[in-house]
Amino acid sequence: MKKENTAIEKTTFSVLDLVPVTQGSTIKKAFENSLELAQRVEELGFKRFWISEHHNTESIVSSATVVLLGHIAQGTSKIRIGSGGIMLPNHSPLVVAEQFGTLESLFPGRIDLGLGRAPGTDQKTAMALRRSRQESPQEFPKDVQQLQKYFSAENVTSDVRALPGEGLEIPLYLLGSSTFSAELAGKLGLSYAFASHFAPTHLHSALNLYRQNFKASGQQEKxxxxxxxxxxxxxxxxxxxxxATSQKQFALGIIRNQRKPMPPPVESMEELWNEGEKHTIQQMMHYSFIGSEETIRKQLSVFIEETKVDEVMAVSHIYDHEARLRSYEILSRLNKTAKNPFFDDSDL
Structure with a gap:
């Protein structure tokens, strides 16, 4: 048990919320649940609470990501709030700099900017988002560097400035599900987050590539x-x-392009999927930790030892909101037992 706790106690735990809509509920309730979740995990000592950008889906309503981040930040007091992530091809770097500059000005020292290079939606919706912009994911490195320029104090003499935004220390995180952003994050000296919750295949190679290419920067020394x-x-x-059967049904909807609100759990999935779909979903959910406190402690300890990640960000697709809150409470006990440095009993 000592070895398992050693792995956990060196790791920070955070939360990713997709703002899911559940079957029989409403979009407004999804927003309310997201805020309540953020408030609860703040009490439990989690480091940060991120929201991801998705568009044109009935099951996830995080499309106006920055608006929701402001809502969550207003309703909390100390947990870091950020994007997991902003899909940069959908936006002008200047607009992103201004929006996150505004958030950082309103909630100083609490804002993270995670950036992705995928559209977060289907191609038709991506075109509707970008309108006449001839943007592609291949422009991602230039857009990231443009963002860095807008945030820099040196940009004060430029004809185009991000106000607010200029001179603010807003940490950037590159997100990815392949090796592309891993290498870029390393070369730019930024933090890197891998989306192993739905795309596990390249996790280890991406982490290795990130570490091999890392160059110290003003944001990160290591x-x-x-x-x-x-x-x-x-x-x-x-x-x-x-x-967990709710998440499996949610994944099944993605495969079938039937992205409906998250359904309640069922006793068995066997009548709902075929063997091919079952195999695909098991592959997608390879890095899923499902079970009691002790089961998850063992599973996560092995994962942390193997990957050597500095931080684990947990996403929980659970139909019942109270059960979702309970899931994070159980996860927090792993941090508390291990005396994780970000967890302070005096804050509760």
Whole structure:
């Protein structure tokens, strides 16, 4: 047990929220649940709370990401708030700099800017978002560097300035599900987050490439890596497995291009998917930690030892909101038991 705790106690834990809509509920309720979740995990000692940008889907309503981040930041007091991420091809770097400059000015020292190079939607919707902009993911490195320029104090003499934004220390995080952003994050000396919660294939190669290419920068003196994983915790392994069927149905909807609100759990998935779909979803959910506190402690300890990540970001696709809150409470006990440096009992 000592070896397992050693791995966990060196790792920071955070939260990614997709702002899911559940079957039979409303978009407004999804927003309310997201805020309540942020407030609860803040109490539990999690480091940061990120929201991801998605568009044109009934199951996830985080499309106006910056607006939601402001809502969450207003309703919390100390947890870091950020994007996991802003899909940069959809936006002008200047607008992103101004928006996050505004957030940082309103909530100083609490804002993270995670950046992705995918559209976060289908191609038709991506074109509608970009309108006449001839943008592609291949422009991503230039856009990131343009953002850095807008945030720099040296940009004061430029004809185009981000106000607010200029001179503010807003940390950038590059997000990815392949090796492209890993190498770029290393070369630019930025923190790197891998989306292993839905695209596990290149996790280890991306982390290795990031560390091999890392060059110290004004933001980071040494590599800082994060991995997003699925965590569904409950009082028993059996209950956790039952709760996890909502996420499996959610993944099944993605495969079938039927992105409806998240359904309630079922007793068995066998009548809902075929063997091919089952295999695909099992591959997608490879880095999913499902079970009781002790089960998840063992699973996560192995994952942390193998990947050597500095931070684990947990996403929990759970239909029942109270069960989702409970899942994060159980996860927080791993941090508390291990005396994680960001967890302070005096804050509770």
């Amino acid at each position: 590599p800082y890596s994060m991995a997003c994983v699925n965590v569904i915790a409950a009082d028993t392994d059996e209950e956790a497995e039952r709760l």
